[in-house]
Amino acid sequence: MALSRSSALEKLATFRTNNTRASQETFQTASVILKSAQKLGDDGWAVLEQLFLAAVDVGRLDVADQSLKQLADRFPESPRVDVLTGIRMEASESPEVVLTYYAQLLDADSANAAIWKRRISILRRTGKVEKAVEELTQLLDTFYTDLDGWLELADIYTTCNQYHLALQALSHALLLAPQNPFYVLQFAETAYTAGDLPLALKTFLVVVDMCERDLDAPEHQPAAGVAVRAWMGVKLASRRLMINSSPSASNTAVPKTLNLIEELATERVLSAYAAKGAASRGGKGAQGKDVVVGWVGAR
Amino acid sequence: MSGFVSLYLDPQIRDWVLFPITLVMILVGILRHYVVILLQSPPKKLPREAVREQRALTRSQVLRSSAANSPIPPTYYKSISRHLSEAFEAGTYLKDGPPREGDAPKAPPNPMSDPAAMDGMMAGMKTQMVMMVPQMVIMGWINFFFQGFVLIKLPFPLTLGFKSMLQRGIETQDMDVRWVSSLSWYFLNFFGLNGLYRLILGGDNSADSSRDMTASPFAAAPAAGAPDFGKLFKAERDNLEFSEGLYSWVGEGVEDRVLQRYGLKSP
Numbered sequence: 001m002a003l004s005r006s007s008a009l010e011k012l013a014t015f016r017t018n019n020t021r022a023s024q025e026t027f028q029t030a031s032v033i034l035k036s037a038q039k040l041g042d043d044g045w046a047v048l049e050q051l052f053l054a055a056v057d058v059g060r061l062d063v064a065d066q067s068l069k070q071l072a073d074r075f076p077e078s079p080r081v082d083v084l085t086g087i088r089m090e091a092s093e094s095p096e097v098v099l100t101y102y103a104q105l106l107d108a109d110s111a112n113a114a115i116w117k118r119r120i121s122i123l124r125r126t127g128k129v130e131k132a133v134e135e136l137t138q139l140l141d142t143f144y145t146d147l148d149g150w151l152e153l154a155d156i157y158t159t160c161n162q163y164h165l166a167l168q169a170l171s172h173a174l175l176l177a178p179q180n181p182f183y184v185l186q187f188a189e190t191a192y193t194a195g196d197l198p199l200a201l202k203t204f205l206v207v208v209d210m211c212e213r214d215l216d217a218p219e220h221q222p223a224a225g226v227a228v229r230a231w232m233g234v235k236l237a238s239r240r241l242m243i244n245s246s247p248s249a250s251n252t253a254v255p256k257t258l259n260l261i262e263e264l265a266t267e268r269v270l271s272a273y274a275a276k277g278a279a280s281r282g283g284k285g286a287q288g289k290d291v292v293v294g295w296v297g298a299r
Numbered sequence: 300m301s302g303f304v305s306l307y308l309d310p311q312i313r314d315w316v317l318f319p320i321t322l323v324m325i326l327v328g329i330l331r332h333y334v335v336i337l338l339q340s341p342p343k344k345l346p347r348e349a350v351r352e353q354r355a356l357t358r359s360q361v362l363r364s365s366a367a368n369s370p371i372p373p374t375y376y377k378s379i380s381r382h383l384s385e386a387f388e389a390g391t392y393l394k395d396g397p398p399r400e401g402d403a404p405k406a407p408p409n410p411m412s413d414p415a416a417m418d419g420m421m422a423g424m425k426t427q428m429v430m431m432v433p434q435m436v437i438m439g440w441i442n443f444f445f446q447g448f449v450l451i452k453l454p455f456p457l458t459l460g461f462k463s464m465l466q467r468g469i470e471t472q473d474m475d476v477r478w479v480s481s482l483s484w485y486f487l488n489f490f491g492l493n494g495l496y497r498l499i500l501g502g503d504n505s506a507d508s509s510r511d512m513t514a515s516p517f518a519a520a521p522a523a524g525a526p527d528f529g530k531l532f533k534a535e536r537d538n539l540e541f542s543e544g545l546y547s548w549v550g551e552g553v554e555d556r557v558l559q560r561y562g563l564k565s566p
Contacts, residue, residue: 110347142351144358171371171379175361178370199372202550206370209553212560219561250374255554260563 008033012047023057026050031063045074052084056091064088079105083114090118095126113143120152129156140172147176151183154190163194164249181210181226188233197237197245198252204233205261222275223268231272235265235296266296306449306478316481317450320441324488327433328496328506335505338425343418348394352528355392359383359535366542368549376546384539387532394528426505438485442468445481453477 008029015026030051034044048067055064068081068088075081082105089098102119105112116139123132133156140149150173157166170187177183188203207230212218223231238261240246245254255261273289345353362379369376390397447469457465457476466474468482479487496506558564 109344111345111350142347142354144354145361168375168378171375174370175365175379178365184370202372202553205553205557206550208557209549212557250372252372252550257554257558257564260558261554264558264561264563 005033009043009047012050013043016046016050021057023054026054027058027060027063030054034067045071049080049084053087056087061088061091064091079109079112079114083118086115086118090122095122098122111142113139113146117149124156129160132156144172145176147173150176154186158190158193163190166190167194167196181207181230184210185226185230185233188230191250192233192237194249195246196249196252197241198248198254199250201234201237201241201255201261202252204230204237208234223272228269228272231265231268234261235269238262238265269296305475306452308449308452312448312450316445316448317484320437320445320450320481320484321488323437324485324492325495327437328492329499331429331433332496332500332504332506334429335426338422338429340418340422352392352394355387355528356531356535359387359539363538363542366546369546370549372548372550373546376548377543380539380543380546384536387536387539390529390532392528392532434489438482441481441485448481449478450481450484451479453479 012026012029012033014020015022030047033047034051048071052064052067052071055061055067065088068084071081071084086098086102086105089101099119099122102115102122105115106119109115116135120132120135120139123129123135133153136149136153136156140146140153143149150169154166154169154173157163157169167187167190170183170190173183174187184203184207188200188207191203192200208223208227211225211227211230212223215221238258241254241258242262248254269292273292362376362383366376371379386392449469452475453465455477459476461476464486465476465483466478466480467486469480492506496504500506555564
């Protein structure tokens with residue numbers, strides 16, 4: 001029993017550090033732990049908060065209310081509990097009520113970033129996108145290093161077809177996390193959608209460069225993971241550039257070795273799909289293979 | 300001379316002097332830890348504008364830190380860099396807004412009249428007082444009751460250089476360095492108990508007073524006080540210009556790098 005309890009605690013701690021949203025599992029594990037043991041020490045409060053969030057997520061508002069009450073009794077004036085109260089209200093109250101609650105909190109402490117962000121999320125959810133963008137830019141002007149904020153802003157702009165603004169927001173995200181190829185890929189795809197093909201091609205190549213930098217012999221193994229998508233992007237962009245070279249909004253030059261790159265991309269995409277087909281039995285993984293081969297072969 | 304014990308220590312000294320001094324010092328340290336926790340005022344909440352002013356410099360620092368191999372293309376880099384430079388010049392990020400025409404240049408605020416700076420200084424003073432007062436009382440207590448006591452004999456020999464450290468308060472030329480006087484025992488505890496506190500109270504305790512000896516409340520105050528952000532911003536503009544010279548996009552020549560890796564292009 002003691003062993004399983006400590007392993008369960010460990011699991012919850014891993015969920016916390018990795019920000020895993022396995023709500024059903026968290027809910028079950030945490031409620032068992034809290035029932036079986038009275039004394040958990042300071043770790044118990046973190047587990048309680050976790051249980052609260054998971055309970056809201058799976059719709060067990062009664063459990064959520066219980067844990068929120070315990071937390072509120074223990075930490076009466078904590079801003080963190082205020083955020084939890086707001087989340088609980090969002091689950092059942094109307095957006096207007098929650099917005100007034102958040103407005104009160106922001107009046108008391110105008111630099112409370114967590115409340116501010118929740119407010120923005122409600123604004124976006126209720127369709128007041130303009131207001132949400134305005135608040136979000138203000139938030140990012142104050143808390144520049146908020147990476148998630150920049151990604152959210154880029155997402156909002158993308159849904160509104162404002163690709164150039166989205167690219168600007170993404171470039172800030174890139175500055176804040178230059179080591180993450182996924183953000184670069186998002187930048188490249190947004191540039192492709194915006195019609196800036198030379199920029200997209202270059203950025204796709206940057207992703208490829210990032211992913212395959214540490215491989216000893218990349219030509220002998222098929223592309224994997226995010227690199228497949230990047231190679232596909234290279235192929236798409238270079239093909240369209242070969243047909244007609246469109247002007248670039250960012251004045252990026254088209255590489256002189258465009259033909260070579262196009263050939264290489266074709267080869268890489270094909271090898272990636274061939275490997276996928278071979279690896280999975282039953283041909284399920286190779287489902288897209290025929291389509292891809294047909295498309296790539298068509299030129 | 301050596302080989303037999305030249306001094307005989309009454310065990311009562313051990314029971315009634317050595318142990319009490321150590322015990323009192325440990326307890327005072329623990330008490331001090333809790334008093335400091337009580338005295339700590341919660342961090343003051345800053346309004347939005349002040350936070351923005353404080354963090355404005357990180358914007359350009361983030362931009363500059365990767366300038367030599369920047370992840371963003373030239374047009375985007377230039378627009379951000381220029382925007383920041385203009386904002387710093389105009390003072391957009393200042394807490395009170397950009398300075399208006401005809402404003403007299405502000406004199407640096409006097410820390411005695413500025414309540415915010417005063418608070419910071421008082422907090423430093425308070426912890427200092429909690430440190431100084433009990434230590435002075437203990438030292439006075441030892442000096443008054445146990446002056447000139449020899450408390451223990453160290454089980455290992457030492458050179459003469461340690462005499463002033465171990466036999467403070469005893470003016471005897473000939474005594475073996477291994478004997479430790481009461482005042483020296485106090486100092487040994489004063490500097491040596493930190494490890495014990497860490498065991499009892501955890502890593503970041505405030506029981507250890509020897510650490511505070513180096514920090515003076517007045518020396519810390521100006522460093523913590525508000526820097527002149529207007530001047531900092533102006534200085535940051537030069538850094539931005541410098542980084543713009545260093546700037547190169549990571550996508551510059553990336554196609555050649557990829558082709559080289561596949562052996563399709565000679566380096």
